[in-house]
Amino acid sequence: MVRLSVNINKIATLRNARGGNNPDVVNVALDCERFGAEGITVHPRPDERHIRYQDVIDLSSVVTTEFNIEGYPDDRFMQLVKKVKPHQATLVPDSPDVLTSNAGWNTKEHGSMLSDIIAELKSEGIRTSIFLDPDESMVSSAVSTGTDRIELYTESYARNYENNREKAIEPYIRTAAAAHSTGLAINAGHDLDLENLAYFTQQIPYLSEVSIGHALICDALYFGLENTIQLYLRACGHYR
Numbered sequence: 237m238v239r240l241s242v243n244i245n246k247i248a249t250l251r252n253a254r255g256g257n258n259p260d261v262v263n264v265a266l267d268c269e270r271f272g273a274e275g276i277t278v279h280p281r282p283d284e285r286h287i288r289y290q291d292v293i294d295l296s297s298v299v300t301t302e303f304n305i306e307g308y309p310d311d312r313f314m315q316l317v318k319k320v321k322p323h324q325a326t327l328v329p330d331s332p333d334v335l336t337s338n339a340g341w342n343t344k345e346h347g348s349m350l351s352d353i354i355a356e357l358k359s360e361g362i363r364t365s366i367f368l369d370p371d372e373s374m375v376s377s378a379v380s381t382g383t384d385r386i387e388l389y390t391e392s393y394a395r396n397y398e399n400n401r402e403k404a405i406e407p408y409i410r411t412a413a414a415a416h417s418t419g420l421a422i423n424a425g426h427d428l429d430l431e432n433l434a435y436f437t438q439q440i441p442y443l444s445e446v447s448i449g450h451a452l453i454c455d456a457l458y459f460g461l462e463n464t465i466q467l468y469l470r471a472c473g474h475y476r
């Protein structure tokens with residue numbers, strides 16, 4: 237079964253909209269775990285548009301499943317991650333002004349920088365994952381960085397799923413097979429939802445974890461958070 241890590245960025249978006257503490261990000265994370273989530277993911281961006289750095293600190297002392305912090309490894313991110321020591325840090329190549337994550341790492345070009353960052357995180361006992369496009373030519377240089385895992389950036393899969401899912405999944409199957417053959421563990425995320433998730437988890441063998449936020453939180457508006465997490469767990473192969 238594929239582990240489901242719930243990304244609660246958008247809970248913080250809603251909270252920040254009115255300036256108070258409703259919804260309470262910490263309480264929602266605890267409820268997500270109570271409803272079956274096997275991890276909590278947050279992505280503190282430099283402008284703190286949703287998850288704030290203080291949220292990460294507050295969450296670190298209460299999350300009892302796996303805590304995954306995503307972000308670009310600038311100094312502030314690295315200080316926070318080394319202070320909090322989450323189970324996993326997922327490095328993404330986002331520039332501060334992007335609307336959302338929009339690419340994986342060019343591990344050929346940035347291998348040396350990533351290697352140093354990954355060594356620093358692993359020396360703190362933190363499992364590392366790096367965001368990767370479904371491009372098998374990037375796998376060998378990903379291995380050279382020393383990362384524990386890759387996270388397949390699933391935006392193009394999600395965008396093309398409805399039109400031709402067999403074609404959309406192909407590069408992911410190839411990249412996952414290449415990564416698995418090197419011993420890398422495989423995560424996936426971005427734009428996964430209740431329509432496209434089950435096919436992805438069925439077609440990509442040896443997938444360790446998916447992290448899902450935007451669509452899951454939107455679905456919770458209609459189905460409720462507990463029911464929605466159960467639906468996503470089912471799509472991850474639980475209860476099969």
Ligand SMILES: CC(=O)[C@@H](O)[C@H](O)COP(=O)(O)O
Nearest residue numbers: 245279306328336337425426
């Ligand atoms: C790395 C990734 O694909 C997502 O986890 C990202 O965290 C989404 O960020 P926003 O919630 O800011 O769109």
Ligand SMILES: NCC(=O)COP(=O)(O)O
Nearest residue numbers: 243425426427447449450
């Ligand atoms: N790493 C992907 C993630 O955490 C959530 O992405 P999304 O589901 O909000 O697109």
